[in-house]
Amino acid sequence: MRRILAAAFAILAPSGPALAEAVPYDGAWAEQPMRLFSSNEFEVEGDGTLSVVSDATISIYWTRLAEGFADATTAGWSWAVTESVPPTDLAERGADDRNLSVYFLWVPEGRAGDYAEASIRDLTTDEDVRILQYVWGGLDGAERIVANPYFDGRGWTVQLQPAGTGMAEESVDLASDFRAASGEAPGALIGMAISADADTTGTRSAGTISPVDLM
Helix, strand or coil: CHHHHHHHHHHHCCCCCCCCEEECCCCCCEEEECECCECCEEEECCCCCEEEEEECCEEEEEEECCHHHCCCCEEEEEEEEEECCCCCCCCCCCCCCEEEEEEEEEECCCCHHHHCCCCHHHHHHCCCCEEEEEEECCCCCCCCEEECCCCCCCEEEEEEECCCCEEEEEEEEHHHHHHHHHCCCCCEEEEEEEEEECCCCCCEEEEEECCEEEC
């Protein structure tokens, strides 16, 4: 009887991670420049946090996620900003500098294998990929969720903290925010990225972010 019950629970259990699991900044991460000769400074600290400095630069640090994270619906992390870009309009193309961003990328259910060799550029330009970007930056009192001006209706920006320095703990509902932004249910979570952007304002930002917990 115990074996039968255990098997039944195994069938009914969700396929995503049952407990929150951190995504470490390990060798699977890689930097992707967004402009020629423009690169942020990404450095993993001794405690596992990621230090990010943008000195009038922009680039993305990204990783592909293991299959076990495909159904993750929540995320949490802590971050801090010690140097800040000025307030910007996150909805305006070319004027959306920000201190830190955390990207989550989804592909249609059942198609994760189609993107096994895709680069971050491939993913961010594919018409079937959907992207949420959580941001520390922008205008105080701005609308929380706006269309990302670079993704042509395939991506959205969620402001968590306006431009400025400080420390914060974040806990976000990926599924709820995705539905609020797109009107759809998310597909399979396939990748994640961290970025900073200070090239338009020609300023400097500096901050840290802990490994992101997914559940």
